[in-house]
Amino acid sequence: MKDHWYETPRRTGYRLAKYSEKGGMQSGEELSRLTVPLQRGSVKEGVNLHFRGIYVQIDGKDVLHDVSGTVKPGELLAVMGPSGSGKTTLLSVLSGRVAPEHLKSGEILINGGPITKRIKRKICYVLQQDIFLGNLTLRETLMFTAMLRLPEKMAYHEKEKKVEEIVDALDIRKCLDTLIGTDIKRGLSGGEKKRANIASELLTDPSLMLLDEPTSGLDSSTAYSLMTTVKQYTEQHNKTVVTTIHQPSSQIYHMFDKLLLMADGEIAYFGDAHNILEFFSRLGMQPKPNYNPADFILEKVKESDEVERKIINASNEMRKVSTLSPLTDSIETLSTSRKNSTQNGGIKTISGQNHRNGLDPKDVHLNHVPNGAVAVDMGESDKEAKWPTGFLTQYKVLTQRNFKEAKPRLYSRLNWIQNIAVTLILALVWFQTPLVEEKIRDVSGAIFFLITYWGFMPMADALLAFPSERLVVNKERLAGSYRLSSYYLAKVTSEAPLMLLLPTFMISVCYPMCGFGNAAGFFTTWSLLMLSALTAQSIGFFLSSVFFNFREGLVAVSVFMLTNLLLGGFYNTDIPYWLSWVQYLAFLSYSFQAQLLVHFTPDHLYRCSTDKSLFNTCIAAMNSTSAEATVGNIGTAAATTLSSVLTSTAAALNSTSEMILNATTQATTSLSTTSLSSTMVANATTVPPSLPMVHIPPEEVLNQLGVKFPIWVDILVMLGIMFGFRYLAYLVLRYFRKPK
Numbered sequence: 001m002k003d004h005w006y007e008t009p010r011r012t013g014y015r016l017a018k019y020s021e022k023g024g025m026q027s028g029e030e031l032s033r034l035t036v037p038l039q040r041g042s043v044k045e046g047v048n049l050h051f052r053g054i055y056v057q058i059d060g061k062d063v064l065h066d067v068s069g070t071v072k073p074g075e076l077l078a079v080m081g082p083s084g085s086g087k088t089t090l091l092s093v094l095s096g097r098v099a100p101e102h103l104k105s106g107e108i109l110i111n112g113g114p115i116t117k118r119i120k121r122k123i124c125y126v127l128q129q130d131i132f133l134g135n136l137t138l139r140e141t142l143m144f145t146a147m148l149r150l151p152e153k154m155a156y157h158e159k160e161k162k163v164e165e166i167v168d169a170l171d172i173r174k175c176l177d178t179l180i181g182t183d184i185k186r187g188l189s190g191g192e193k194k195r196a197n198i199a200s201e202l203l204t205d206p207s208l209m210l211l212d213e214p215t216s217g218l219d220s221s222t223a224y225s226l227m228t229t230v231k232q233y234t235e236q237h238n239k240t241v242v243t244t245i246h247q248p249s250s251q252i253y254h255m256f257d258k259l260l261l262m263a264d265g266e267i268a269y270f271g272d273a274h275n276i277l278e279f280f281s282r283l284g285m286q287p288k289p290n291y292n293p294a295d296f297i298l299e300k301v302k303e304s305d306e307v308e309r310k311i312i313n314a315s316n317e318m319r320k321v322s323t324l325s326p327l328t329d330s331i332e333t334l335s336t337s338r339k340n341s342t343q344n345g346g347i348k349t350i351s352g353q354n355h356r357n358g359l360d361p362k363d364v365h366l367n368h369v370p371n372g373a374v375a376v377d378m379g380e381s382d383k384e385a386k387w388p389t390g391f392l393t394q395y396k397v398l399t400q401r402n403f404k405e406a407k408p409r410l411y412s413r414l415n416w417i418q419n420i421a422v423t424l425i426l427a428l429v430w431f432q433t434p435l436v437e438e439k440i441r442d443v444s445g446a447i448f449f450l451i452t453y454w455g456f457m458p459m460a461d462a463l464l465a466f467p468s469e470r471l472v473v474n475k476e477r478l479a480g481s482y483r484l485s486s487y488y489l490a491k492v493t494s495e496a497p498l499m500l501l502l503p504t505f506m507i508s509v510c511y512p513m514c515g516f517g518n519a520a521g522f523f524t525t526w527s528l529l530m531l532s533a534l535t536a537q538s539i540g541f542f543l544s545s546v547f548f549n550f551r552e553g554l555v556a557v558s559v560f561m562l563t564n565l566l567l568g569g570f571y572n573t574d575i576p577y578w579l580s581w582v583q584y585l586a587f588l589s590y591s592f593q594a595q596l597l598v599h600f601t602p603d604h605l606y607r608c609s610t611d612k613s614l615f616n617t618c619i620a621a622m623n624s625t626s627a628e629a630t631v632g633n634i635g636t637a638a639a640t641t642l643s644s645v646l647t648s649t650a651a652a653l654n655s656t657s658e659m660i661l662n663a664t665t666q667a668t669t670s671l672s673t674t675s676l677s678s679t680m681v682a683n684a685t686t687v688p689p690s691l692p693m694v695h696i697p698p699e700e701v702l703n704q705l706g707v708k709f710p711i712w713v714d715i716l717v718m719l720g721i722m723f724g725f726r727y728l729a730y731l732v733l734r735y736f737r738k739p740k
């Protein structure tokens with residue numbers, strides 16, 4: 001074996017520090033220079049990455065066991081190994097995303113310094129899955145990323161230019177206006193998505209790029225073209241790239257500068273990728289001529305446990321020799337002598353060069369400059385803001401992005417069809433409902449339906465709010481793109497107007513068609529319906545933050561709504577005392593009562609029933625009408641008697657005088673008329689004769705319908721529930737849904 005392991009960067013003019021298994025260092029005076037030289041001031045350089053002795057244990061199993069390596073600017077390190085050998089875990093460790101309880105030990109140096117929180121944010125980590133918001137186009141995706149992750153002071157047109165450059169570099173210009181796509185809606189192809197994934201990470205111009213399986217799922221020519229692009233980008237822009245890869249073609253394999261072969265969490269080889277066959281041949285393992293080296297080494301590692309052990313042992317031997325070399329000695333000395341080794345996200349990080357220069361690791365940080373790579377500053381206090389953009393910019397950009405993303409979800413064709421159908425049924429069934437006592441129950445039924453429907457719908461819609469974009473938000477939060485608070489506020493702000501359009505449509509059609517009131521009444525009814533829908537949405541947000549699984553969330557919404565309905569006093573007024581308190585928590589009950597209060601008002605009176613009424617005012621009016629009718633009956637009887645007396649007197653006197661005859665005729669006529677009237681009055685004792693137009697006082701209707709509180713109490717309670725649940729959802733996201 002010849003030269004391998006560490007060498008100082010060509011670009012910085014340092015001499016090669018070569019080691020051989022036999023002889024150790026051949027040119028070692030630069031051993032102290034493990035990294036790119038760091039000078040005071042801003043030095044636009046690449047990043048040297050060193051990791052050493054990484055141990056990761058998950059559930060008692062050693063996932064990574066003493067893994068070490070190094071990569072320089074302009075180099076492409078491939079991490080290969082059978083499935084489950086720990087490749088992804090290693091990338092997670094390098095990006096600082098492994099839980100502290102799993103990372104038992106290890107050191108990671110970036111340019112000889114520790115990975116501070118800010119440096120961590122400058123490392124681009126392209127995940128294996130292509131995580132995007134599917135309803136945005138590629139251009140929108142990249143522009144929103146640029147707006148969020150590039151410095152605020154960078155002009156908009158510069159950000160556009162940057163996007164254009166990256167799009168060209170990755171050859172995805174032709175699909176700039178194509179939707180990313182979802183499971184249902186087709187969009188970018190697999191290869192385009194991979195490029196888009198890398199493009200969105202490259203926007204921040206990271207110096208260290210960690211790519212997890214960038215070619216998985218791609219056909220060989222797409223994979224080759226993608227890796228060619230990555231290789232060119234690495235060299236041209238002096239990037240340091242670590243990529244995991246499963247089974248590269250030989251063409252792709254030859255692009256790698258270094259290879260880290262993993263087997264069962266251990267190193268089976270680390271060194272120059274082109275020396276791998278030599279390493280295997282020294283172990284007596286020769287590939288057939290023209291055999292793909294990648295296939296060969298993976299086959300060997302997987303051949304049997306003994307072969308795997310033999311390869312690992314040989315690799316360890318090779319590393320031992322290297323450990324004796326002055327270079328690694330030097331690392332050792334540095335690591336042990338370090339006074340200020342720091343703990344960062346579970347990763348023990350040490351400062352190398354900086355300490356020797358008498359500088360504190362805290363003073364080493366990476367600054368992003370718009371057009372260059374990472375600028376390594378030393379000796380200056382860390383003045384860089386924690387976030388690339390301010391709260392307001394984040395809020396504005398995220399609101400716009402969410403508005404675009406949520407619109408297709410909330411205004412899907414299915415949603416419109418459903419709502420138009422329900423609106424039509426409601427408007428036709430309750431069409432021009434007359435304002436009579438018999439219709440009070442019907443109208444309150446319509447109100448109840450409206451608030452229940454607009455209780456359930458926003459709640460169920462909100463269930464998808466967080467789970468649908470959880471992966472994107474987690475990825476962006478881990479990359480330090482924005483604050484959770486700005487995301488959350490943007491989310492609730494942008495979804496509110498979107499959600500309110502459909503109930504507004506429904507109430508605007510139904511209110512006049514059903515004859516529910518005048519314009520003033522419409523406004524208050526609409527406002528209360530919106531408040532109710534927003535309250536329901538808040539509960540949905542909360543449930544969505546708790547249950548990331550949609551099915552579980554749907555069950556939670558159903559249980560919540562049914563509890564509201566069953567214990568809210570709508571169906572049963574005789575709720576057991578130990579459960580009766582629940583009705584005071586039922587938001588539907590407040591919403592319903594508020595709607596009743598604005599509907600049954602003095603401007604919108606209902607007429608008493610002409611049959612049996614339930615309302616005191618109507619009963620009293622009915623009774624007084626009956627009494628009047630009885631008094632009239634008595635008068636008629638007296639007239640009849642008088643007429644009879646007159647008639648009989650006339651007959652008795654046998655008077656033929658005209659006057660008396662006239663009187664008799666008049667009396668007879670009067671008798672027949674009176675008899676008719678008497679019959680009518682007799683019938684009116686059960687049905688009053690024309691009951692005067694009596695209206696039911698609204699308070700009697702409200703009392704009858706069980707309204708308990710004044711409207712301001714209902715509104716206050718709904719506002720309380722709305723803000724309370726929104727805040728609870730935020731707390732859940734912040735403390736229980738931290739991205740890992």
Ligand SMILES: Nc1ncnc2c1ncn2[C@@H]1O[C@H](COP(=O)(O)OP(=O)(O)OP(=O)(O)O)[C@@H](O)[C@H]1O
Nearest residue numbers: 058059063081082083084085086087088089090246
């Ligand atoms: N969170 C976890 N809980 C339990 N086991 C885990 C966890 N993460 C990783 N492992 C285990 O660690 C081992 C290495 O996993 P890792 O994903 O790093 O492998 P890999 O080489 O990237 O595999 P692949 O090539 O299939 O993606 C596997 O055995 C895996 O089951």
